[in-house]
Amino acid sequence: MLSDDGRPSDRVLDLFAAEGVLERLAGGRGTTWRAGDLVLSPVDGSAQLAWLAPVQARLAVRLDEEVPRSLRLTLPVPARDGRLVVDGWAATRFEHRTTPCHDLATLRATAHLLHARLASVVPERPAALDARTDQWAVAERLAYDGAAAARAAQGRPEPGFADLAAALVAGLDDTDLGREQVVHADLAGNVLLDATGVPLVIDFSPAWRSPLWAEAVCVLDAVLWLGAPPEALDEWRSGAHRHAMLRAALFRVFSDQPCDVARYAALGLT
DSSP, X not given: OBOTTSOBOHHHHHHTTOOSOEEEOSSGGGTOEEETTEEEEEOSOHHHHHHHXXXXXXXXXXXXXXXXXXXXXXXXXXXXXXXXXXXXXEEEEOOSSOEEOOOHHHHHHHHHHHHHHHHHHOOSOOGGGGGOOSHHHHHHHHHTOHHHHHHHHTTOOSTTHHHHHHHHHHTOOOOOOOOOEEEETTOTTXXXXXXXXXXXXXXXXXXXXXXXXXXXXXXXXXXXXXXOOGGGGGGGSSHHHHHXXXXXXXXXXXXXXXXXXXXXXXXXXX
């Protein structure tokens, strides 16, 4: 439940026992709020959190117990009545003294570590992923269905969008991107460095795809939005890496609403 200015309601704050002044955080597309030691984020529903939160919590605790630490995850926090989602809101523990990570090498290393750990703790595809209907889930499916992507592109109003999507689709074939598993589909903007410099992964966006595809999305986002050099795309212009990047680009152009067509076209991915 949202208030008029997008804040969580008093009922949500009460059930999560959130204290302190509400502060809008820079991440989470402007919809995430901090209240004391909690971060409150809107979610699409409880089905996703029903499987994801316990997995994330167990892995977060396990990673924090390792010496030395190499990777961390934010810890989900249940409401006072035990629910993980209250009126469309979920909570995680706020981590003090963190800084955003924009270093591409660190982001890619984090992706490798995270996906290796996830492969062992989520052995089968969660059925709840099929229930997602948000724009990112729709875009992810289109990235793996060229014919559907071409049709969907015709309905987008941005000048040049249909031509860009068609060019990306034209480069695709049935190249194998590797074994699919649970991956973080939005990693680049969701890695912080804690006070000791260890990567802390936040705002988990799950998908059941190849880790190579998820890494391609991370690299693409880092070039587009985090200041990574365009040369970082060079190794993604041939072989399986190229196809992973084409599908990553399709995912992003469809999930961006509106899409900056010129910015993607300038990358020369097609």
